[in-house]
Amino acid sequence: MIDLKAMALVAKSLDAAVEEARWEQVADLLCDALDLRSCSFMSIKPDLTPAGFLASSEILRINGNKLFARTMQGDYRDDLDLIAGSLKLPPHVLLRERDFHGVGQADPLPPSSLRDFMRNEFGIYERDTIKLSEFGPAADLVVLHTSADKPTLMDGDRDAIRLLAPILAQSIRMKRIFEALKQRFNSALGALDRLGIGSLLVDGKGDIISINSCAQRILESKDGLYKNPRGQLACNDEACDRDLRQGCLAAFETAKGDGLHAQTVLAVKRRSGEPDYLLTISPVADPLAEIEPGFRSTLVFVVDPSDDARLSVEGVQHLGQLTRAEVSVLKLMVSGASTREISDLRDVSEETVRRQIKSILAKLNYRNRADVIRLAVATRLPLDAPEDAEGMDRHLISEI
Known part of the structure; x- marks a missing residue:
């Protein structure tokens, strides 16, 4: 396998942990790196039924709904022993279809309606499998499909997939973690959005x-x-x-x-x-x-x-026990007005404005305007929080 292709595959698989749509690119890169006809990432339950497909390479995506439908309808029963054999192996061990059945390269494989369909529909010749990881009630597999032009993986390709398997497994694991993370925080982020x-x-x-x-x-x-x-x-x-x-x-x-x-x-x-x-x-x-x-x-x-x-100075006013003049200056500060603009709008000297700003910062124990604006945001939240914000993590608010 070309080193640059391997590096691109590793980089993309790590990116795919964050964005699920990138798994299709991972599948395409894996086919390119190993010179495969196609490949597919999927999960299998202990009862040997599919738990879902993560991604497939381009050839399968073009008309992959046919393959997906046939698989989900149970058109894989001829391959149950092969699937069971894949699940029994430890992670990152490649299982070749011919080795499993004890069939030589020149001999026919046992009958499989699903393999026949894949060969006729997609030009897939043989299927090799490697278990990436196990999670809860299912196991993640990547199925490698060869073509008639290259019906078997070369020794270098087998070594490469063994090296890549732990990285792919880690990326899938991180993907699930990020999915859980999104579910946990989305309601809180939505409340902050409002x-x-x-x-x-x-x-x-x-x-x-x-x-x-x-x-x-x-x-x-x-x-x-x-x-x-x-x-x-x-x-x-x-x-x-x-x-x-x-x-x-x-x-x-x-x-x-x-x-x-x-x-x-x-x-x-x-x-x-x-x-x-x-x-x-x-x-x-x-x-x-x-x-x-x-x-x-x-x-x-x-x-x-x-x-x-979105900003309010009421909370800041109460916290700092600001004077009426300081509150007027504060309102202009959080709106982004400069010292000169505040001076012009309030018809006072810039030196007076600077003294008032200095007094505001001292009362709030802050160093600059940016800190005051953050406080204006933070102290607004408990005052006007919408109903759907009641259950949000309050530590999010305190971090602002």
Whole structure:
């Protein structure tokens, strides 16, 4: 197998852990790397019935509904002994159809209506199987289909699939973890969405696992933040992008217990000239192992200060016991107004505004305006939370 093809396959399989649609690309790359006619990733229950298909390569996808229908209807009974043999083997051991039946290369294989159908419909000659992993009530398999031009796998191909099998198995395992993670956090992210807070669940590389519609709109505007071709959260500014990646990795390592970095706060400049996006990157731990023992992730909040309809100063006013003049300044601060603009709007000197801002920061024990805006968002949540936010994890709110 060509090394570059192997590297591309490994990279794509790791990406597919986050985005299920990429498994079709993994199947295509596997066929290209091993010179296969086709391949299919599937799960089998202990009673030898299919538990589902993850992905198939291009030839099967073109008219694969026929194969899927026949399989789900039970048109595989001639192959039950072969399937049982695959499940009995330990993970990552290749089972060749001919070896299992003890049939030489020049001899005919035992009758199989499903194999005959696949040969006539798709040009598939033989089927080799390798068990990737076992999870709960089923086992994951990848079935490798050869063609008449190359009816059997070469020794190098067999070695390659044995090396690739643990990586493919790990990617499928991570896919299931991410699915569970999405289910756990989607309701919380949805509640934050209604409150105008962009929220993303990412891994240590910044790969987006889950995202609410508010964050999706922000990324689609590409006004400072966007989703890159690898499916990762990214900044238009190179230096900011570097800080973002370091923050995601630091939070991820902290959540795993390998670091001591609780939170990263970033201001992301926007091409439009609107006030900077304010990002908070925090670790998300799973101490009760509700998802997977030892698994952790990263939560990113995005606040858009220009969306002042989502901000309130009432909570900040009560917390800081601000004066009436300070509240007036605070309202303009969270709307993104500069010191000069506040001075003009309030008809006072810039020095007066600076003193008032300094007093506000001192009363709140904060260092800059960005912290105040985050507080305005955080203190709004308990005041106006919608009904569907009642059950959300309150630690999400406290992390903003």
